[in-house]
Amino acid sequence: MKDSLPQRLDRWIARAGINLLIPPLILVIPWLQELVDQLLFGGKWNLPMVPGGSFLGVLTAPFSHGGFGHLLANSLTFLPLSWLVLLRGRRAYLAVWLGVYATAIPVWLFWPNGSHGLSGVVYGLLGYLLIIGWLEKRPLSLVLSVLALIAYAGVLPSLLPIFSPPGVSWIGHLSGFAGGLLAALALADDDKP
Numbered sequence: 001m002k003d004s005l006p007q008r009l010d011r012w013i014a015r016a017g018i019n020l021l022i023p024p025l026i027l028v029i030p031w032l033q034e035l036v037d038q039l040l041f042g043g044k045w046n047l048p049m050v051p052g053g054s055f056l057g058v059l060t061a062p063f064s065h066g067g068f069g070h071l072l073a074n075s076l077t078f079l080p081l082s083w084l085v086l087l088r089g090r091r092a093y094l095a096v097w098l099g100v101y102a103t104a105i106p107v108w109l110f111w112p113n114g115s116h117g118l119s120g121v122v123y124g125l126l127g128y129l130l131i132i133g134w135l136e137k138r139p140l141s142l143v144l145s146v147l148a149l150i151a152y153a154g155v156l157p158s159l160l161p162i163f164s165p166p167g168v169s170w171i172g173h174l175s176g177f178a179g180g181l182l183a184a185l186a187l188a189d190d191d192k193p
Contacts, residue, residue, distance in 0.1 A: 019090065023082035027075055030063040030118060034071050043067060048116035049108045058101065058108050061172075064116040074118035081125035081152070084144055088187075092128065095187050099179030100124035107175045115169035120176030123159070126152050127180025135188035 003011075037045040047060035065071040085093050100121050107115065126148055133145025157163035159177055164170035 015089075016087075019086040019093075020083065022086060022090070022093070023079050026082075027078065030065060030071055031075075033063055034065055034068060038068070046116055048114040049104060050114035051108070051110075051112055053108075053114075055108070057114075058104050061104070061116040062100075062118050062121050066117070070117055074122060077122045077152070077155075078118050078125070081122060081129065081148070084129055084148060085125050087140065087144060088132070092132075092183070092187055095183035096124045096128045096180050097121065099128075099181075099183035099186070100176045101179070103175040103179035103182065104172075107171055111171055113169065113171075115172040117169075117172070119169070120172045120179075123155075123173045123176035124180035124183070126155070127177040128184045129180075131181055132184040132188065135184055 033045075033047065037043055043066075046066070047057065047064035049057040049061035065074065082093065085096055103124075104120060129144050129148035131145070133142035135141075158168070158170060159174045161170045164173070
């Protein structure tokens with residue numbers, strides 16, 4: 001027997017409440033790391049993904065930043081994009097994180113420069129949102145894609161080196177974006193948004 005509309009709505013509201021907490025709880029990690037870095041290490045304790053470095057750097061890089069300004073900029077885009085992906089569900093959110101980590105591995109192995117910050121995940125979330133609507137052609141997915149395009153189209157040029165400021169890891173942005181696209185391709189047509 002199918003649940004009534006009010007029962008489904010109650011479940012969605014309960015799930016949405018939990019989903020609203022996930023991104024801020026994730027942000028506690030980089031903010032604590034940056035606070036410890038600034039207070040105890042004078043801004044020199046970074047956990048980047050560096051060529052020839054430990055694989056652990058791939059895992060810690062999203063939580064390491066080059067100062068509070070870097071972290072604040074990433075946090076302000078991370079939160080709304082995370083919440084938009086979480087409208088699709090925690091499975092989609094986890095898929096984006098896994099996609100971003102998977103596409104970071106070749107960068108870690110072959111790219112000559114180090115990289116860190118949540119911007120790879122931010123671009124992964126954006127990549128996912130931009131393509132999922134066009135892949136599924138469902139109303140919610142299409143709305144999310146259009147919202148993401150309207151709100152964040154201006155950052156897309158920074159996926160290319162000619163539009164990235166010096167010192168900004170455009171390859172980290174591009175690999176994160178590719179991870180989001182992979183996640184969308186893997187989850188498209190999933191019947192459980």
